Amino acid sequence: MNNLHPIHDSLVSRQEKENLLAQRGMVFWFTGLSGSGKSTIATAFQRTLYEYGYVVEVLDGDNIRTGLNNNLSFTEADRAENIRRIAEVAKLFCQNGIITICSFISPTIAMREQARNIIGPDDFIEVFVDTPFEICEQRDVKGLYARARKGEIKGFTGIDSPFEAPDHAEIRITTVDTQIKDAVAKLMLTIQTRITRINK
């Protein structure tokens, strides 16, 4: 520790962090019904970015509902607060230059607009994982649709709670006729378009 650099008195800026990581922070906000394939695509996208050397975080129910938002219920107010907090955390990651994938049903236009406003439109890319309701219910990977149909889960999106499809999402992925690798390729194209200054 004999050769400490001169100490500056300001926090490290976003630009400096982005230069260090050689990437630009941005937030991919995945919206879609339960069972639409959000997590599968988010996972494959993260894995691909990682293999290209990008630093990338996925925020999803698994790491948010069990931690930061473990004191929120599924009332309308708490669902809005859930999304607000996620957007604020995504913003922090983004401002560190990290590519951040948020994977949440986020069923209403208002919720997603709030997220866009918090994160800032320049850093926000809405990804609509557009799988028809009937297909999601057929798949029912977690058995949630069956439970909702029996009335065991109240306010289930698509059954007794609305899903408002985005009408101007930056990226739309139709999973019925698209392979995962093609969905990922579509997402990667956005990275390559938006991060032109980087050679990874």
Add this chain to the structure above:
Amino acid sequence: MNNLHPIHDSLVSRQEKENLLAQRGMVFWFTGLSGSGKSTIATAFQRTLYEYGYVVEVLDGDNIRTGLNNNLSFTEADRAENIRRIAEVAKLFCQNGIITICSFISPTIAMREQARNIIGPDDFIEVFVDTPFEICEQRDVKGLYARARKGEIKGFTGIDSPFEAPDHAEIRITTVDTQIKDAVAKLMLTIQTRITRINK
């Protein structure tokens, strides 16, 4: 996008992220009175780490109270919730391999123990910025002590709200007889001790 790597179906692990960044995630939790020098030392520490090539985030009132925790007041319950949320966010950063500096008064032992438990003891380094109350009040950089004395701020730590000094902080920095660069050197030593596998 013709040469996509084979797609794996699991999220990128903490270990993989740490390998990519060539550093280990950890949380430095700064505690101390208002005016003790937490922010000054945190800033100098971040700047030094950055110059050595580390990815490092500072969470403080400026980026937390204005964003994630902008719906919390200064009641006892909200102060505890403030610290809980910060700890959860610090944990997310840490699990991405990022060195995270949290700079908050966090006046009670219970609050700091909660933070330690959330983040996990292996990743948590408590840093007590130990400046005597009298000195902090004399400095009064933000004029807060004067306002608290006039009764304009209620529940001000050190005046009408207690500060419980840590009795087993991993690092104690006494600012009265220590220069900033020496405080930073002490903190850097911890980095070098805990991250032995890295050559930056």
